Amino acid sequence: MxxxxxxxxxxxxxxxxxxEDPTVLVLGEGVDDHKGTFGTTKTAFERYGxxxxxxxxxxxxxxxxxxxxxxxxxxxxxxxxxRADFMFLAMDALVNLAAKWRYMYGDQGGxxxxxxxxxxxxxxxxxxxxQSPHATFGHxxxxxxxxxxxxxxxxxxxxxALRGDTPVVLIENRNLYPMTGPVPEEPEPVxxxxxxxxxxxxxxxxxxxxxxxxxxxxxxxxxxxxxxGVEVVDVRSIRPLDERIICESVARTGRLVVADTSWARYGxxxxxxxxxxxxxxxxxxxxxxxxxxxxxxxxxxxxLEEAFHPGADEIVEACLALVGxxxxxxxxxxxxxxxxxxxx
Amino acid sequence: MxxxxxxxxxxxxxxxxxxxxxxxxxxxxxxxxxxxVRIRCVEEELCDRYRDDQEMRTPTHFSIGQExxxxxxxxxxxxxxxxxxxxxxxxxxxxxxxxxxxxxxxLYGRESGCARGRGGSIHLxxxxxxxxxxxxxxxxxxxxxxxxxxxxxxxxxPQVALTFFGDGATEEGVFHEAxxxxxxxxxxxxxxxxxxxxxISSPLGQRQPAGSTITDRxxxxxxxxxxxxxxxxxxxxxxxxxxxxxxxxxxGPAFLELHTYRWREHVGxxxxxxxxxxxREEIDAWMARCPIRRAVExxxxxxxxxxxxxxxxxxxxxxxxRDAVRVARAAAWPPVSTLVDGAYGAGR
Ligand SMILES: Cc1ncc(C[n+]2csc(CCOP(=O)(O)OP(=O)(O)O)c2C)c(N)n1
Numbered sequence: 001m002x003x004x005x006x007x008x009x010x011x012x013x014x015x016x017x018x019x020e021d022p023t024v025l026v027l028g029e030g031v032d033d034h035k036g037t038f039g040t041t042k043t044a045f046e047r048y049g050x051x052x053x054x055x056x057x058x059x060x061x062x063x064x065x066x067x068x069x070x071x072x073x074x075x076x077x078x079x080x081x082x083r084a085d086f087m088f089l090a091m092d093a094l095v096n097l098a099a100k101w102r103y104m105y106g107d108q109g110g111x112x113x114x115x116x117x118x119x120x121x122x123x124x125x126x127x128x129x130x131q132s133p134h135a136t137f138g139h140x141x142x143x144x145x146x147x148x149x150x151x152x153x154x155x156x157x158x159x160x161a162l163r164g165d166t167p168v169v170l171i172e173n174r175n176l177y178p179m180t181g182p183v184p185e186e187p188e189p190v191x192x193x194x195x196x197x198x199x200x201x202x203x204x205x206x207x208x209x210x211x212x213x214x215x216x217x218x219x220x221x222x223x224x225x226x227x228x229g230v231e232v233v234d235v236r237s238i239r240p241l242d243e244r245i246i247c248e249s250v251a252r253t254g255r256l257v258v259a260d261t262s263w264a265r266y267g268x269x270x271x272x273x274x275x276x277x278x279x280x281x282x283x284x285x286x287x288x289x290x291x292x293x294x295x296x297x298x299x300x301x302x303x304l305e306e307a308f309h310p311g312a313d314e315i316v317e318a319c320l321a322l323v324g325x326x327x328x329x330x331x332x333x334x335x336x337x338x339x340x341x342x343x344x
Numbered sequence: 345m346x347x348x349x350x351x352x353x354x355x356x357x358x359x360x361x362x363x364x365x366x367x368x369x370x371x372x373x374x375x376x377x378x379x380x381v382r383i384r385c386v387e388e389e390l391c392d393r394y395r396d397d398q399e400m401r402t403p404t405h406f407s408i409g410q411e412x413x414x415x416x417x418x419x420x421x422x423x424x425x426x427x428x429x430x431x432x433x434x435x436x437x438x439x440x441x442x443x444x445x446x447x448x449x450x451l452y453g454r455e456s457g458c459a460r461g462r463g464g465s466i467h468l469x470x471x472x473x474x475x476x477x478x479x480x481x482x483x484x485x486x487x488x489x490x491x492x493x494x495x496x497x498x499x500x501x502p503q504v505a506l507t508f509f510g511d512g513a514t515e516e517g518v519f520h521e522a523x524x525x526x527x528x529x530x531x532x533x534x535x536x537x538x539x540x541x542x543x544i545s546s547p548l549g550q551r552q553p554a555g556s557t558i559t560d561r562x563x564x565x566x567x568x569x570x571x572x573x574x575x576x577x578x579x580x581x582x583x584x585x586x587x588x589x590x591x592x593x594x595x596g597p598a599f600l601e602l603h604t605y606r607w608r609e610h611v612g613x614x615x616x617x618x619x620x621x622x623x624r625e626e627i628d629a630w631m632a633r634c635p636i637r638r639a640v641e642x643x644x645x646x647x648x649x650x651x652x653x654x655x656x657x658x659x660x661x662x663x664x665x666r667d668a669v670r671v672a673r674a675a676a677w678p679p680v681s682t683l684v685d686g687a688y689g690a691g692r
Contacts, residue, residue, distance in 0.1 A: 033545035034619040057515035057551040058482050058543055085481065089516070124402035124453065126464050128480050296687035299678075301453030301461030302401050307680045341398070 001182035006148075009155035009183045010040040010116075010172070014078065016187040017162040018048055021076055024162055026053045027063055028080030037080050038118065038177050064090035064115070068098050068167075071113040076162055083129050084117030084171055087137075098167040099142035112168070114161045119173040119210075119261065122340040124305060127297035132210065134171040135260075135267040138239040144168045144192045146237040147261075149213035151181040153236055156190025163189060173211040173261060175337035193240030197249070201229030204319045205249040205256050207272050209235050212259035212291070212315075214336040219315035222330060228323055229253075238268050246272060247279045254285035255322040259315050264292040289318040311335030364652035373643050374650070376419060376577045378657050380411040380636045383438050385661035390434075390451065391613035393669055400451045402464030407435035409575075409607035412635035413538050414439035416580025417506065417600075420588045424501070426476040426492050428485040429508040432538070432606075433468045433478035436508050442470035448668040454675040461678045462686065476505075483509065483516035486535065490522045493533035493591070504591040506534040512543030514558050515551060520565075523599070527565050532591035534584070535562070535599040538574060544610045545621040562599045574602030575635040578642065605630035 004012065018024045026044055028037060032055045036042025045053040056063050060081070067077035081087050087094070094115065102110035121130040138145040144166050148154040154172065161168035198213055199220050206216040213234045220230035231249050235242060250256050256276055258269040269290040276288065291314045299305055312333040320327055368374075387406045394400045407414065410432070418439035421427070429436045437447055443458060450457030451465055459467050466480040476492065479485050489507035496503035513519060514537060526533050537558055541548050552558070559571040568590055572583045580602060587598035607627060609616035617624040636654075644650050 030544050030546055033621060035545075055546050055550055058512045059515050059517065061517050089481070124400075124464050126402070126466065126480070127462075129403075129466075294684050296684040297462075299462045299683065300402050300464030300467075301455075301457075301678050303677045303680055304453075304461065304683055305401070307683050 001184065003180045004151050004183040005177065006151045006154050006179050007039045007177040009151040010158060011043050013155040013158040013187060014041065014044045015047060017159060018044060018052060020187070021162070023074060024076040024078060025070070026078050026080060027056050027067060029056055029058060030082065031055055031080055037082060038174060041080060060086050060089035061093060064093035065097065067113040068093055068101070068111045071111040072101065072109065077113050078162065079113065079115045081115070081117045083120045084133050085128050085131055087115065087117045087133060094137065094143070095140050099140045103142060110165055110167065112165050114168045114170070116170045116172060119171060121173060121175060121309065122337055124300040124302070125298065126300045130298045132171055132173065132261045134209065134238055135262055137169045138268065142167070143239065144237060145171070145239045146192060147171050147210035148236065149176065149210055149234050151179065151183045153190055155183050156188055157236065159187045160189035160191060171210065175211050175340055179214065190236065192237040193242055195233055195235045195242035195245040197245070198232040198234040199230065201231035201253070203229040203253055203255065204322055205231045205233060205253045206259055206315060206319065207233045207235060207246055207256065208259040209238055209268055210261050211337065212261055215312040216259055216315050218312040218333055218336060219319065222316055222333060223319055226325065226330060228319060228325065230319055241271070241275065243275050243279060246275060250276050251280050251283045254283055256284065257289045257291060257315060257318045257322065259291040262293060263295065264290045267292065286322045289322060291315050291318050309335060364649050364656050366649040369647045369650055369653055372419065374647060376415055376581065377636065377639045377643060377654065379415045379439060380577065380639065381654055381657045382661040383411045383414065383435050384408060384636060385658055386438060386444065386665045387434060389662060389665040389669070391608065395613045399673070401453060402451055403611050404451065404465045405432045405611050406608050406613065407432050407606065409630065409634070410538060410540060410604045411435055412577035412580050413536070413574045413602045413604055416577045417536055417584040419581045420584035421474065421506065423474065425474055425504045425506060427474055427506045427508070428476050428489040428492070429478040430482065430485060430510065430513060431466045431478065431480045432510065433466060437468045437470060437475045440475045441473040442468065442475045443473070444664065445668045445671055446470065448665070449672040449675055452672040453677065454672055455678040456675045483513045483518040486513065487518050487522040490526045490531050490533050493531045494529060497532055502592055504532045504534060504588050506536060508536045508538060510543065511537060511539040511541065511548055511558060512551065523562060523565050523567065526597040527567055530594065530596035533597045534587045534591060535597065537599070537601045539601050539603050540606050542610070542622065545619065547621065557601070559599070559601045567597055567599045569599035571601045572603065574604035575633050575638060577635055577639045607631060
């Protein structure tokens with residue numbers, strides 16, 4: 001299969017969905033500019049112009065509501081935020097309306113608005129420009145929330161989102177954009193709630209979301225040299241969550257590490273741990289380990305930012321602790337995102 | 345990276361020349377020019393360092409070309425007044441007298457930075473200078489400034505809050521909510537819109553209705569609102585004085601739309617006229633209206649030796665910022681052991 005980058009896969013999904021469905025609209029600040037939202041909206045704008053790829057004023061709250069109104073009235077709006085943090089201004093509309101619309105009006109139709117939020121992590125993006133709000137949105141019943149980790153899923157989940165009847169939040173980590181992988185030419189949907197085994201192994205299960213899947217794979221490579229078999233579960237969507245794939249894996253390995261790009265408390269990692277504790281408590285041969293952010297906002301200063309974001313190295317440590325092994329001569333790993341350069 | 349536009353337009357301040365012979369110009373007009381020259385020098389030097397060192401790992405929004413708004417407004421403030429800004433924060437910080445070394449150290453992520461390296465370019469703060477904070481989410485500080493001004497009024501203090509933001513921020517709901525509240529409650533707050541025509545690469549005409557202005561919309565809320573040439577530092581100062589004066593007398597909030605232009609790209613040090621969203625001609629036309637050059641032209645007849653002094657100031661401030669960069673780069677990083685310190689206050 002041909003390979004695409006993650007951003008190319010998103011662009012291709014957008015263009016193909018716009019071609020097959022004339023009600024698909026792209027809305028966002030600067031979606032028409034020379035950068036084209038990290039390249040993801042560039043081709044769509046070139047092909048469909050300002051009538052369907054719409055540069056909006058700086059009004060995230062209103063735009064979310066406008067998209068919901070359009071969706072409830074038969075359109076397929078895809079709203080794009082260059083930083084997922086800006087979605088907090090859209091929170092009222094997304095949580096109080098989009099998530100609840102179908103249910104609170106007695107299942108007479110929903111508001112299937114699709115929202116893409118980019119996590120701007122890296123190069124000192126700081127406290128309000130690099131947080132990943134997937135767990136925040138995942139908390140509310142009525143929304144689907146996905147964190148695509150591969151180019152194929154970036155395409156497939158977006159296609160599914162634009163065809164399905166449920167409002168969807170897609171969280172993309174910008175460090176994933178340059179990564180490549182095989183992507184089907186056709187707009188094949190990837191369903192929500194179906195995880196994938198990104199790598200098989202028998203000793204430790206690492207359940208990961210978003211960029212942490214890449215980190216977990218690098219950790220697994222290194223641990224394989226030590227004879228430790230790491231199974232990496234990419235959940236793809238955090239709501240609905242594929243509980244079965246998680247529990248089956250843990251039932252086999254007996255050990256669980258959850259790796260997330262956000263904080264531990266009340267987050268994705270807490271949820272996965274709870275699911276395992278509820279479903280297969282007898283399977284755990286060791287306590288669950290969470291690899292998550294420290295309990296502070298994101299700092300700007302270079303060494304602090306490096307220390308703030310966990311990566312492959314922390315996953316290695318957690319896995320070794322669970323199998324009762326020491327690091328020994330294994331070299332330290334840099335983050336999969338380490339090559340990122342500014343200025344932004 | 346593209347070359348600077350307007351190779352033909354002379355730099356606003358020539359780089360070398362005779363050392364001044366007469367005394368340093370005194371008085372408020374000269375101070376305005378001097379402060380603008382200082383900000384220009386600091387920002388140009390930081391642009392170069394940002395591009396060449398790759399060490400300032402914090403997205404920077406420069407105000408080169410917009411110095412008159414910050415300097416003119418700061419000249420109208422008193423020692424107890426508070427300034428809040430959005431992301432384009434360096435110029436107001438420096439105009440208010442914010443500590444240069446602490447700002448540069450912050451951009452370099454050092455412990456000696458004004459936010460101890462935690463905040464970066466978009467979270468500058470220097471409370472002792474009345475620069476009360478800056479934030480990167482559009483419009484976020486506008487309502488905060490209203491709260492600050494309101495609290496001053498509630499406690500009977502003659503303090504005024506001022507807040508800088510761009511034309512793009514006026515599209516956010518919070519701008520309208522804050523303006524409305526301020527007018528209803530007669531809050532001593534001055535709203536300062538630096539209208540530089542762009543929101544990143546989106547031109548104003550693509551975002552706001554033709555045939556209307558930001559000033560008109562604010563006027564409809566009943567505020568005292570003025571539209572001002574933001575590249576004329578004297579006009580900015582006069583309007584800001586009137587606005588602050590109204591606040592001090594309890595007449596309620598004021599709004600200034602300051603028409604100006606940024607020379608560099610939205611974020612970062614580059615020139616960006618070849619990206620198709622604005623033309624080189626447009627940038628050249630605005631550079632010809634350089635706020636420093638214009639202020640010098642007005643003051644020249646009454647200030648003998650002014651041009652020599654401008655050159656001298658440039659030398660002085662280039663040296664000052666280079667020194668600040670040197671000190672910052674030699675300064676200690678925040679210890680990683682302190683990573684989570686400061687997330688919570690004392691007590692439970
Ligand atoms: C809520 C929110 N939405 C979007 C952004 C992204 N953003 C950062 S600066 C900017 C443009 C702002 O334009 P303007 O307010 O005119 O200020 P200028 O940069 O021109 O000084 C945008 C859209 C943001 N920081 N916050």
